[in-house]
Amino acid sequence: xxxxxxxxxxxxxxxxxxxxxxxxxxxxxxxxxVEKGYxxxxxxxxxxxxxxxxxxxxxxxxxxxxxxGQAVLQLPFDPAEVLKRLLDxxxxxxxxxxxxxxxxxxxxxxxxxxAALIRSVxxxxxxxxxxxxxxxxxxxxxxxxxxxxxxxxLRATLCATQMVGLGIVRYxxxxxPLASVDxxxxxxxxxxxxxRYLTGDLG
Amino acid sequence: xxxxxxxxxxxxxxxxxxxxxxxxxxxxxxxxxVEKGYxxxxxxxxxxxxxxxxxxxxxxxxxxxxxxGQAVLQLPFDPAEVLKRLLDxxxxxxxxxxxxxxxxxxxxxxxxxxAALIRSVxxxxxxxxxxxxxxxxxxxxxxxxxxxxxxxxLRATLCATQMVGLGIVRYxxxxxPLASVDxxxxxxxxxxxxxRYLTGDLG
Numbered sequence: 001x002x003x004x005x006x007x008x009x010x011x012x013x014x015x016x017x018x019x020x021x022x023x024x025x026x027x028x029x030x031x032x033x034v035e036k037g038y039x040x041x042x043x044x045x046x047x048x049x050x051x052x053x054x055x056x057x058x059x060x061x062x063x064x065x066x067x068x069g070q071a072v073l074q075l076p077f078d079p080a081e082v083l084k085r086l087l088d089x090x091x092x093x094x095x096x097x098x099x100x101x102x103x104x105x106x107x108x109x110x111x112x113x114x115a116a117l118i119r120s121v122x123x124x125x126x127x128x129x130x131x132x133x134x135x136x137x138x139x140x141x142x143x144x145x146x147x148x149x150x151x152x153x154l155r156a157t158l159c160a161t162q163m164v165g166l167g168i169v170r171y172x173x174x175x176x177p178l179a180s181v182d183x184x185x186x187x188x189x190x191x192x193x194x195x196r197y198l199t200g201d202l203g
Numbered sequence: 204x205x206x207x208x209x210x211x212x213x214x215x216x217x218x219x220x221x222x223x224x225x226x227x228x229x230x231x232x233x234x235x236x237v238e239k240g241y242x243x244x245x246x247x248x249x250x251x252x253x254x255x256x257x258x259x260x261x262x263x264x265x266x267x268x269x270x271x272g273q274a275v276l277q278l279p280f281d282p283a284e285v286l287k288r289l290l291d292x293x294x295x296x297x298x299x300x301x302x303x304x305x306x307x308x309x310x311x312x313x314x315x316x317x318a319a320l321i322r323s324v325x326x327x328x329x330x331x332x333x334x335x336x337x338x339x340x341x342x343x344x345x346x347x348x349x350x351x352x353x354x355x356x357l358r359a360t361l362c363a364t365q366m367v368g369l370g371i372v373r374y375x376x377x378x379x380p381l382a383s384v385d386x387x388x389x390x391x392x393x394x395x396x397x398x399r400y401l402t403g404d405l406g
Contacts, residue, residue, distance in 0.1 A: 115325065118325055119325060119326070121375075121376055122318065122321055122322060122325070122371070122375050122376070123322070128375075128376035128377070131376070132376065132378045132379075135378075136378070153379070153380055154380050154381065154384070154388075154392070157372055157378045157379070157380065157381035157382075158381065158392055158393070160368070160372050160378055160381075161365065161368035161369045161371075161372045161373075161381070161393070162364065162365060162368055162396075163368070164367075164368045164371050164372060165363070165364035165365055165366070165367045165368025165369070165371070166364045166368070168325070168364075168367050168368070168371070169360055169363050169364045169367060170364075172325050172331075173324055173325065173331035173334070173335065174331070175335045175338075175339070175360045175363055176335075176356070176360070177356055177357050177360065178357065178360035178361065178363075178364070179360075181357070185357075188405065188406030189357070189361055189400075189405045189406060190361070190364070191406075192399065192406070193365075193396045193399060193400070196395065196396060197392075197396070202391065202392045203391030203392060203394075203395070
C-alpha cells in the first residue's frame with residue numbers, strides 16, 4: 001500500500017474486528033505518553049492500562065512510534081514506514097526525499113490534520129515535549145546517524161524549523177504561492193536547504 | 204533607541220498624554236484590518252473610526268505597518284525600523300542580518316509574544332491573510348526588490364517557512380538545543396539557508 005493509500009484509508013476510517021482493542025490502546029497511550037513522555041512510556045505499561053496483550057501494539061501500530069504517532073499526534077501515516085523510505089537512498093538526496101515524502105503525505109490528507117497537530121502542540125507543553133523526543137529520537141537521530149552526521153540534536157531541531165515552517169505556511173496559514181505550487185517546486189526550492197541541515201557545514 | 208530598548212519599553216508599558224488616542228487607534232485598527240485586510244484598510248478609515256486625526260497614526264505608530272504590527276500582530280517592535288535595518292547592508296549578508304534581527308527582538312521579549320502571534324494566526328483565517336499581505340507586501344517584497352531578486356512572492360513565502368519555523372521551535376515548543384543556543388549559533392546555522400531563499404537558485 002502506498003503512503004497516499006494509507007492516508008486515504010485513515011480518512012475514510014475503518015471498522016473491523018479488534019477495533020475495540022485498537023481504541024483502548026489509543027486511549028491508554030494518550031494518558032501514558034502525556035504522563036511519562038515519549039521516552040518514559042513503555043509498550044508494556046500502555047498495554048496493561050488498556051487491558052490487552054502487548055503484542056497488540058505491534059499488530060495494530062507497528063510499535064511504539066506508530067502508536068505515539070496515531071494516538072497523540074494523530075498522524076495520517078505510519079512513522080516507521082516513513083522512516084524506512086527516508087533511509088532508502090543516498091545521503092546526498094535525503095533533503096529532497098524528506099521534503100517529497102512530507103509534502104506527499106500531508107497533501108493527501110488535505111493538510112487539515114497538520115493544522116490540528118500544530119494547535120495541539122502549541123497549546124499543550126506536554127504534547128510538545130513528547131513530540132520533540134519522538135521526532136528527535138525515533139525519526140531524525142536515526143536518519144542523521146545513518147548518514148554519519150555530527151551534532152545530531154542541533155541538526156534534528158534545525159530540520160524541525162524547516163519542516164514545521166513549511167507545514168504551517170502551506171497547510172495552516174496557506175500563504176500563496178507556496179500553498180498551491182506543485183510538489184516538485186516545493187522539493188526543488190526547499191530540499192537543498194534541508195540537505196544543509198542534514199549533512200552541510202553549520203558554520 | 205536600540206530594538207531591545209524598544210522591546211523593553213513596550214513590556215513595561217507606558218502611560219502618557221495621548222494614551223487614549225493610541226488605544227482608540229488600536230481598537231479601530233483591529234476592526235478595520237480584520238474587515239478589509241491589510242491592503243484594503245486605509246489609515247484615513249481607521250482614524251475616522253477612532254475619531255482622531257489621521258496624523259496621529261504617524262505620530263504614534265510611524266505609519267500603517269507599525270499600526271498593523273502593534274494592533275493586530277502585537278509585535279514587540281516597530282516593523283518600519285526593522286525594515287530599515289534589514290536594508291542597511293550588502294545583499295549577500297542579508298540572510299544572517301535578518302536572522303540576527305529576528306532572534307534579537309524575540310529573545311528580548313522572552314518569546315511569549317511570538318507564541319501569542321502563532322496562536323492568533325493559526326486560529327483566525329482573517330488574521331493569517333492580513334499577516335501574509337503585511338509580511339509579503341510591507342516587508343519582504345521591499346527587501347527582495349532592493350536586492351534585485353526574481354520570484355518575489357515565492358521567495359517571500361519560502362522565507363516565511365524558515366522564520367515561522369525558527370520562531371516555533373525556539374520560542375513556542377522550545378526544542379533543545381535550538382531553544383537555548385546563543386544568537387551567533389542560530390545566525391551561522393540558519394542565516395545561509397535564508398540567504399538561499401533570498402538570492403539563491405531555487406532549482
